[in-house]
Amino acid sequence: xxxxxxxxxxxxxxxxxxxxxxxxxxxxxxxxxxxxxxxxxxxxxxxxxxxxxxxxxxxxxxxxxxxxxxxxxxxxxxxxxxxxxxxxxxxxxxxxxxxxxxxxxxxxxxxxxxxxxxxxxxxxxxxxxxxxxxxxxxxxxxxxxxxxxxxxxxxxxxxxxxxxxxxxxxxxxxxxxxxxxxxxxxxxxxxxxxxxxxxxxxxxxxxxxxxxxxxxxxxxxxxxxxxxxxxxxxxxxxxxxxxxxxxxxxxxxxxxxxx
Ligand code: ADP
Ligand code: MG
Numbered sequence: 001x002x003x004x005x006x007x008x009x010x011x012x013x014x015x016x017x018x019x020x021x022x023x024x025x026x027x028x029x030x031x032x033x034x035x036x037x038x039x040x041x042x043x044x045x046x047x048x049x050x051x052x053x054x055x056x057x058x059x060x061x062x063x064x065x066x067x068x069x070x071x072x073x074x075x076x077x078x079x080x081x082x083x084x085x086x087x088x089x090x091x092x093x094x095x096x097x098x099x100x101x102x103x104x105x106x107x108x109x110x111x112x113x114x115x116x117x118x119x120x121x122x123x124x125x126x127x128x129x130x131x132x133x134x135x136x137x138x139x140x141x142x143x144x145x146x147x148x149x150x151x152x153x154x155x156x157x158x159x160x161x162x163x164x165x166x167x168x169x170x171x172x173x174x175x176x177x178x179x180x181x182x183x184x185x186x187x188x189x190x191x192x193x194x195x196x197x198x199x200x201x202x203x204x205x206x207x208x209x210x211x212x213x214x215x216x217x218x219x220x221x222x223x224x225x226x227x228x229x230x231x232x233x234x235x236x237x238x239x240x241x242x243x244x245x246x247x248x249x250x251x252x253x254x255x256x257x258x259x
Pocket of ligand 1: 047
């Protein structure tokens with residue numbers, strides 16, 4: 001019943017938001033936003049503070065319930081209930097496959113690095129511990145933190161915490177990764193190590209939506225840029241047509257602040 005024709009947005013579309021609206025009380029923060037993410041695509045979401053970037057990216061995995069519009073994952077419109085019988089329309093199914101990394105890491109403080117990464121697979125997916133640990137160690141090696149497996153988050157630098165958070169999200173084997181200003185809380189000298197991890201994910205074909213104020217990075221890594229302003233996507237296009245050569249006045253003014 002809730003099956004949506006894939007043809008509308010192309011057969012490669014993994015995640016789609018159509019006409020998303022979100023209000024907090026009387027404040028309408030998103031005013032009808034469309035986003036499509038094709039498999040393997042990296043979309044950069046930029047815009048002024050308060051324009052609705054975090055709200056939009058949270059709506060994409062229903063951490064925030066839109067007040068209008070729909071989220072469509074693998075061709076199925078996501079419904080209102082958490083569970084579903086066939087793994088298609090439930091919010092739980094969406095979250096299971098659409099991972100998220102936040103500005104403030106949100107690691108479990110009383111768990112080690114390894115336990116942080118294995119928690120989701122063991123608890124949510126019933127993955128046997130040995131298998132979860134083996135995969136977690138491979139991911140920690142990929143983000144350069146294998147030797148920190150028994151450390152607690154409080155003993156890590158911000159950059160290391162964020163790399164653990166990325167490994168933790170990847171441990172769920174997501175089809176899409178949503179990143180919300182994951183370098184904004186970091187000391188400048190730690191930003192690069194996190195961006196390098198994200199760049200490698202992009203090169204490996206991970207489908208991602210990335211909210212960032214790192215304009216050069218966004219222009220470099222994203223296939224497509226969305227400029228959100230006052231709850232609407234004002235400009236959408238390739239990095240060359242947006243960040244590097246903005247013609248829209250508001251976008252030009254926004255981008256110039258980062259030069
Ligand atoms: P951005 O990430 O682009 O800075 P946000 O999506 O965080 O923007 O916020 C957009 C607007 O929505 C802001 O005015 C913010 O104050 C408001 N807002 C966000 N979350 C909530 C909430 N939970 N309750 C009320 N207002 C919120
Ligand atoms: Mg934000």
